[in-house]
Each structure stands twice: as structure tokens, then as C-alpha cells.
Amino acid sequence: MSQYRTFTAADAVEYAKQFGGVDDPSTLVSAEEIGDGNLNLVFKIYDNQGKSRVVVKQALPYVRCVGESWPLTLDRARLEAQTLVEHYKHCPQHTVQITHYDAELAVMVMEDLSSHRIWRGELVQGVYYPEASRQLGEYLAQTLFHTSDFILHPHQKKAEVARFINPEMCEITEDLFFNDPYTDHERNKYPEALEPLVASLRHDDALRIAVAGLKHRFFANAEALLHGDIHSGSIFVADGSLKAIDAEFGYFGPIGFDVGTALGNLLINYCGLPGLLAPREAADGREQRLSDVRDVWIAFAHRFLELAEAKTTDVAMAYPGYAQAFLRKVWADTIGYCGTELIRRTVGMSHVADMKLIKDEAMRTECIRNAITLGRTLILAADHIEDVEALLARIRQAV
Amino acid sequence: MSQYRTFTAADAVEYAKQFGGVDDPSTLVSAEEIGDGNLNLVFKIYDNQGKSRVVVKQALPYVRCVGESWPLTLDRARLEAQTLVEHYKHCPQHTVQITHYDAELAVMVMEDLSSHRIWRGELVQGVYYPEASRQLGEYLAQTLFHTSDFILHPHQKKAEVARFINPEMCEITEDLFFNDPYTDHERNKYPEALEPLVASLRHDDALRIAVAGLKHRFFANAEALLHGDIHSGSIFVADGSLKAIDAEFGYFGPIGFDVGTALGNLLINYCGLPGLLAPREAADGREQRLSDVRDVWIAFAHRFLELAEAKTTDVAMAYPGYAQAFLRKVWADTIGYCGTELIRRTVGMSHVADMKLIKDEAMRTECIRNAITLGRTLILAADHIEDVEALLARIRQAV
Incomplete structure (x- = not known):
């Protein structure tokens, strides 16, 4: 995973422009890190109207709530993305949609659920x-x-x-x-x-x-x-x-x-x-x-x-x-x-x-x-x- | 598995000379096909004293008792060899000993059990x-x-x-x-x-x-x-x-x-x-x-x-x-x-x-x-x- 690097908010915006699958990528301008979980970075990506459009989630190589002393495989991003893709196939109405996944960066792009x-x-x-x-x-x-x-x-x-x-x-x-x-x-x-x-x-x-x-x-x-x-x-x-x-x-x-x-x-x-x-x-x-x-x-x-x-x-x-x-x-x-x-x-x-x-x-x-x-x-x-x-x-x- | 070929008795003897692990390989002279099972060729390899020394077993790419109409993976030779090697580790007294295994030929060499x-x-x-x-x-x-x-x-x-x-x-x-x-x-x-x-x-x-x-x-x-x-x-x-x-x-x-x-x-x-x-x-x-x-x-x-x-x-x-x-x-x-x-x-x-x-x-x-x-x-x-x-x-x- 030589190319892995931890995303900044700016990285997340750039990534969403490239892989977010939105019709007007140039309108994406900012990101807010909202990860309240224990394991990952989660960025909400906003457009120039202040509307959140997609979510970029990146796995960190350690347990976030404990710190770098508890390392954790980045392969979990693959497992998460593939599990959700599989579940979405069978139950799209109740599974978040994953639109892009990158193994090296351990990052995925998914639908924005701000309405939820x-x-x-x-x-x-x-x-x-x-x-x-x-x-x-x-x-x-x-x-x-x-x-x-x-x-x-x-x-x-x-x-x-x-x-x-x-x-x-x-x-x-x-x-x-x-x-x-x-x-x-x-x-x-x-x-x-x-x-x-x-x-x-x-x-x-x-x-x-x-x-x-x-x-x-x-x-x-x-x-x-x-x-x-x-x-x-x-x-x-x-x-x-x-x-x-x-x-x-x-x-x-x-x-x-x-x-x-x-x-x-x-x-x-x-x-x-x-x-x-x-x-x-x-x-x-x-x-x-x-x-x-x-x-x-x-x-x-x-x-x-x-x-x-x-x-x-x-x-x-x-x-x-x-x-x-x-x-x-x-x-x-x-x-x-x-x-x-x-x-x-x-x-x-x-x-x-x-x-x-x-x-x-x-x-x-x-x-x-x-x-x-x-x-x-x-x-x-x-x-x-x-x-x-x-x-x-x-x-x-x-x- | 480009190199796979079905062994003749002569092939089995040659193979046993090379991989049989016997001290005096040149004494190995003949083979008897004894496979009474449904799936494989099994050769007993004899020395020039008429004593059986090792067994050479080769998987066939089909179910032997049915014929070529029922194809069957050669990978089963790997699975058999690896299962027996694993079991031998834990119970050598009651598991046949596998001394050699070749994936391409789907062949293994094992101890002779003629006394059994x-x-x-x-x-x-x-x-x-x-x-x-x-x-x-x-x-x-x-x-x-x-x-x-x-x-x-x-x-x-x-x-x-x-x-x-x-x-x-x-x-x-x-x-x-x-x-x-x-x-x-x-x-x-x-x-x-x-x-x-x-x-x-x-x-x-x-x-x-x-x-x-x-x-x-x-x-x-x-x-x-x-x-x-x-x-x-x-x-x-x-x-x-x-x-x-x-x-x-x-x-x-x-x-x-x-x-x-x-x-x-x-x-x-x-x-x-x-x-x-x-x-x-x-x-x-x-x-x-x-x-x-x-x-x-x-x-x-x-x-x-x-x-x-x-x-x-x-x-x-x-x-x-x-x-x-x-x-x-x-x-x-x-x-x-x-x-x-x-x-x-x-x-x-x-x-x-x-x-x-x-x-x-x-x-x-x-x-x-x-x-x-x-x-x-x-x-x-x-x-x-x-x-x-x-x-x-x-x-x-x-x-």
C-alpha cells in the first residue's frame, strides 16, 4: 500500500471531484470531517451552494479512538465496501450505496445521507x-x-x-x-x-x-x-x-x-x-x-x-x-x-x-x-x- | 497445468526414483497399478528384490469409475496431500506419511503400507x-x-x-x-x-x-x-x-x-x-x-x-x-x-x-x-x- 496517505479535507474534496460521480464536480468546494466512529475518517463533501453531495470515507491504519498503538488493517475498507455492495444488491432500499472504492488509499465514496x-x-x-x-x-x-x-x-x-x-x-x-x-x-x-x-x-x-x-x-x-x-x-x-x-x-x-x-x-x-x-x-x-x-x-x-x-x-x-x-x-x-x-x-x-x-x-x-x-x-x-x-x-x- | 500427463507404470517408477526418498533409487524397477478406488491411479513401486518400497498416487482429471464424462479437479491431489500432511503433524502414528507432492502432475509419493x-x-x-x-x-x-x-x-x-x-x-x-x-x-x-x-x-x-x-x-x-x-x-x-x-x-x-x-x-x-x-x-x-x-x-x-x-x-x-x-x-x-x-x-x-x-x-x-x-x-x-x-x-x- 505504498500510495496510502491520510486524507486532509482538501484531499477529500479533490478525490470527490474525481470519483464522486456527481454531474458537476467543479462545484464541489469543501469538506467537513464528521467521523464520530472509532476507526475512520469520514468527510462530507459540500458544493458551492453549501449542500452536501457525497461522503468520502477513509480507513486509518489504527484504531482511531485508541491511537497508533492499536494498528488495524486497511483491508477493512475493501471488506466494508464489498459487504455494502453485496448487501446493496439484495436490499438497495436499506443499504447505503457505495459508488467508488480504492484499495490502495483504503477509501470509498458513498451516497450522502444528510437527510437521515x-x-x-x-x-x-x-x-x-x-x-x-x-x-x-x-x-x-x-x-x-x-x-x-x-x-x-x-x-x-x-x-x-x-x-x-x-x-x-x-x-x-x-x-x-x-x-x-x-x-x-x-x-x-x-x-x-x-x-x-x-x-x-x-x-x-x-x-x-x-x-x-x-x-x-x-x-x-x-x-x-x-x-x-x-x-x-x-x-x-x-x-x-x-x-x-x-x-x-x-x-x-x-x-x-x-x-x-x-x-x-x-x-x-x-x-x-x-x-x-x-x-x-x-x-x-x-x-x-x-x-x-x-x-x-x-x-x-x-x-x-x-x-x-x-x-x-x-x-x-x-x-x-x-x-x-x-x-x-x-x-x-x-x-x-x-x-x-x-x-x-x-x-x-x-x-x-x-x-x-x-x-x-x-x-x-x-x-x-x-x-x-x-x-x-x-x-x-x-x-x-x-x-x-x-x-x-x-x-x-x-x- | 500444462505439464500434466497420465502416468504409465514406467513413469511411476521413474518418478519414484527421483522423488521417492529411498536410499537406493536405482534398485526401483517396477510398478503395479493397484488403484481400486474411484478417482485415482495408485502405483506400488517395487525394488529388484520384489519388495514394494513406496507408493505413487496420481489424480485423474475425471471420476475413474464413471469415466471422462465426469471431470474432476486435479487440485484434489493438493487437498489430499495437504490434509494428510496436516493430519500427520498431529497424529503421525495413524496417518499415512506423504513424502512428496507435485501440483502440476497432481501426484504424490507416500509410504508403502504393504504390511497393512x-x-x-x-x-x-x-x-x-x-x-x-x-x-x-x-x-x-x-x-x-x-x-x-x-x-x-x-x-x-x-x-x-x-x-x-x-x-x-x-x-x-x-x-x-x-x-x-x-x-x-x-x-x-x-x-x-x-x-x-x-x-x-x-x-x-x-x-x-x-x-x-x-x-x-x-x-x-x-x-x-x-x-x-x-x-x-x-x-x-x-x-x-x-x-x-x-x-x-x-x-x-x-x-x-x-x-x-x-x-x-x-x-x-x-x-x-x-x-x-x-x-x-x-x-x-x-x-x-x-x-x-x-x-x-x-x-x-x-x-x-x-x-x-x-x-x-x-x-x-x-x-x-x-x-x-x-x-x-x-x-x-x-x-x-x-x-x-x-x-x-x-x-x-x-x-x-x-x-x-x-x-x-x-x-x-x-x-x-x-x-x-x-x-x-x-x-x-x-x-x-x-x-x-x-x-x-x-x-x-x-x-
Whole structure:
């Protein structure tokens, strides 16, 4: 990657002029770096009317929020671009469009989504997008079904698995999801008052064994091309619209990981709302989140089954009833991975606004306690929760 | 592969002189083609004392038993050689030694095992090797544990998965194991009298759904570097010795596939013995086979757990109790894949001597019927058979 250099705003503008695919490139005049993520530079490119036109995203060769001491492969830009291109093929309505990618510069150009807002920010403020959950379920079903063994020719599937092998990004998940929160690790961060609860996770045999199984399946089960990090901060929403972004963790893994990550972030919000909003708004928001959880799963499962019935090419997997049987396993995985997301976002390193923005410290601690407790409950009960109604009942009971 | 040419016996001798690694290459004088398999040329190379010294094996660019109409990748020679080299690293006592491999010629040189005999031939004649089952369990545990996520660094595991992607050979298994016997396929072959039984397989919902799940896990679950075809015809035995050969189906798949294939072939023999031997010998042989099934599983599980306890490097999977929990899933897979092996060897295309050598037609039909019935029973009961003793009870009950 001899030509790699970190972009300045001026570089980003020049690049957008050349590769932005806009009709009038000479009107592009300025760039604003808006990367609030942990890993990349993100430039919004404006024209001379002050209108943002495209986005230029460049991978940095290290973890941005930690610094150059944590180097990270630039190949993740390829993996992100190719994952999004693949997902766009199958679900253009809910995937950001990538219009250009350059391996040497680890840079991609994508559609501007200024009309949208990051879903997490809206959830934290109690702004409700009633269609978002159904749309997220649709995105998950379309992208995961169309990259699965149900429909890909076995030769193509194997080639795709090889193309999307993503060791460095997977390792981050392997560590942050499945190791750190269950060990006494320096990266962990949680209120001191929760030390006894967190310490109890480390010695909970059934929990540790279940988490090991989830990690093992994350390692081994190449069921579909996952987004790999589909939390509410990787999702843009607007009225009637939802777009997934940020797929640098894309790889072939267990379908329940994506679905569980999505549900987990809705439930983190559920746990945080009493600390974020006034009591009545918080109660309404919590009901919306439970309804969102139901809608995501039902939209996902319904569409997945519909696609399986209409489009499965594998003659064995096309047998009536198999897709349903498979989805029962995905459901159990979903609950388990949902639980690990709740715990890694509260005990582990990667905290989220749903908790960080709670001003009252005692309240924040209680909200975090609830998220950890819920996460543990779900991981332990994953194989025994019959359906989404039983899940909602379990959540109400737990926190 | 411009230099590829099919070896004559003389070519094989010349090649062995050059690459056989024998101290006195000039003494090598003749070759005998002994390939009784379906896919390859196999030459035994003799010295001027009439002693066989090494084996030269060359892949043909088509399926030998079908002809040039069924082309097959020469890359399988690489996959076979690399799988055996990898397995030899972890279990030299029970893996044939590969001393040389050439990609362009799709040829490898391996140790001569003339002191050994193919296990299936011995099983068919009622010759008992009391140590073989324990040794096979040892081979399975050592090779599968050492290529699993328990011990491989995640980066290395992913690279190995890519190195051993084996689309064409996997496709043969995908078709012959999981499709043909459950559909009305021209490749199938079974006694006409069994048509009603075979037809009933095609419409058994629970069976078809279970087989679809086994096929899906064969596609997706990259748990370890499998041999991929570890039946009794891929195993050499001698007094106190056992060596696995013929690993061209090697790829990263579900551990239960290898263990189930191994057990399935012991149970085919169990089903065939009444047609092969006199009643008392057959009864003794059947008890030996059940005892072999117990010994393979116990040796495998015991060693796997011992290795997991001593050598697991993954911090999550090292948690006490996880390896046991994982082996419960492997056990269920093992029973399921064992069932599919019984059915594909009796309904599908690839029949074996354990049935083919039964002279009495009515008896042969009954033995095949028993094998099919047992296969179906095992596939359907795979998730509900507690342990190996329960399995043996189920087998005695079924046939």
C-alpha cells in the first residue's frame, strides 16, 4: 500500500471531484470531517451552494479512538465496501450505496445521507420512527438470506467465504464481545458499584459455557455474509427510510449474530430510557422498544421464510419445513448474541450514548445494572424462549 | 497445468526414483497399478528384490469409475496431500506419511503400507483387529482437535479454512450423501424389493428436514479440518496399527461428519455380517462392531476432552465444562451423519463390499433393508440419544 496517505479535507474534496460521480464536480468546494466512529475518517463533501453531495470515507491504519498503538488493517475498507455492495444488491432500499472504492488509499465514496439521522441519537432523545424496526427486519432478511446456503451455489458460497475472511476485525469482536466482559480485563469499564455483579459473571459456569458456545459459533458457522456490527449507531433513519452503513466487520458468520446485535441495541435503549427521559416518555419509549423488538424479529422471520419458499435453490434445504426449523436455531442464537451485546456495551470497552448520556450517576448505574442483568438472563435462557412474545414477557419480568 | 500427463507404470517408477526418498533409487524397477478406488491411479513401486518400497498416487482429471464424462479437479491431489500432511503433524502414528507432492502432475509419493490391509476387506471376512477402533478414535480426536478453534489462532484458522476450500469434492458429498438417496435420482441403486422403503424416505418430513440440517451444517460449520471420507476403505490396519489414507475430501467442516462416517461404516458391516459369515461368526462379529462403535466414540471423546483441558488456547472455549458441552453437539451430529452414511451406501451410488459381497440375493436385500432402517432411525433420533450405551441399545432394538 505504498500510495496510502491520510486524507486532509482538501484531499477529500479533490478525490470527490474525481470519483464522486456527481454531474458537476467543479462545484464541489469543501469538506467537513464528521467521523464520530472509532476507526475512520469520514468527510462530507459540500458544493458551492453549501449542500452536501457525497461522503468520502477513509480507513486509518489504527484504531482511531485508541491511537497508533492499536494498528488495524486497511483491508477493512475493501471488506466494508464489498459487504455494502453485496448487501446493496439484495436490499438497495436499506443499504447505503457505495459508488467508488480504492484499495490502495483504503477509501470509498458513498451516497450522502444528510437527510437521515443516526438512529441511536434519535432513540436516545425519544424520537420514534415507527417503520424503522420493520425495515431493519427487512434488511436483515434480504441480506442474510441472499448470501446464505439456501440460495448461493455451493461453489460461489465457498468463494465468497474466502473473499470475506476478515481476521483482524473479527478478532476485535472475538475479544470485546466474548472475552473481555467475562474476565478482569483492563479494557473493561463500568461503575464501581457494579463490581460484585460484574465479578459474578466471571464465575457463572452456565453463563461462561454459553458464551463460549456463542464465540465458537462466531468462529465456525459461516451461515451468511453478516454486516457484523449492525447496532443503532450503524443505522441511518428518516421518515419512512432506513439505511445500514459501516460494514467493516462484514464476514460469513452465524445469522443470529446480526439479528441479535440489532435487538441488543434496542434493548440497551430500553434499559437506558428511564435515565434519559421523563417518566411518562420513558415508559412510552420502553413500550416502543419492545414493540420494535417484536417487529424486527417478525419482519425478519416472515421475509426470510417467504424468500426461502420462493427462492431456495438447494434441493435438500428447499424441503418444506426446513427453513422454519433452521429459524428456530437462528432464534436461539439471536437471543444469545443479543445478551452478549448488552453485556459488552455495559461491562466492556464500547459504551453507547443510551447509557453515557444519563446524567444522574445513581440512575445510570441502575440502568447499566439492568442491562447487564438482562444480558445474562437472555444468554442463559436462549435455548428456552419459545417465541418473541415469550421473549418480551421475559424482558418485562427481568428489568 | 500444462505439464500434466497420465502416468504409465514406467513413469511411476521413474518418478519414484527421483522423488521417492529411498536410499537406493536405482534398485526401483517396477510398478503395479493397484488403484481400486474411484478417482485415482495408485502405483506400488517395487525394488529388484520384489519388495514394494513406496507408493505413487496420481489424480485423474475425471471420476475413474464413471469415466471422462465426469471431470474432476486435479487440485484434489493438493487437498489430499495437504490434509494428510496436516493430519500427520498431529497424529503421525495413524496417518499415512506423504513424502512428496507435485501440483502440476497432481501426484504424490507416500509410504508403502504393504504390511497393512484395508480394514473393510478384513471386516467383511470377519478378521478382528481389537485395537483398531480405539486407534481410529485417537486419530479422530488428534486431527480434529488440533485443527479446531480450541487451539488454532483465529487468524491461522481463517487462513486454513481458505486453504482447504474444496468445492468440487464437497459437491460430490453434498449430492451423494444429502440429495440423491432422498430423491428419485438415476444414480441411486438398490434392490427393487426395497422400492417402497426407499420411496418412503422421500416423503418422510421429519427425516428430510433433519437431512437438510445435516447438509446445511456440512456447508456452513467449519469446525475442524476433516478427513472428509473416513470410511473403512480409507483405513489400513495391521496388528496393533491403523493408518488413515485417501483424504481428497479434506476441508473444514463439522466434526461429527468424520466421526459419523467412521461409525456408519462399522454399522454397515454390522448390518451386512449375517449375509457374509456363518451365523455364529456373524453374531460374534456384530458384537465386535457394537463394541467397536463404543470404543471409537469413547476413545475420541476421552482424548478430545483431555486435549481440550491441556491445550485449549482460546480463553472463552477453555472455560471448564465447555468442551463437554460442545461434544454433546458433536455427538448429535455424529449420530445424524452416521445415519446419512448408512443410507448413502445402500440407496445411493457408492455401495460397499459389506453388502456387495453377500451372495444370497434375498439375504442381501434384507441386510440392505436393515441398514436403511437403521440409518433412518439414527437420523430421526440424533438429538435424543443420550450416550453411546443408549445408541447401542437403539441399534439392537432397530435391527
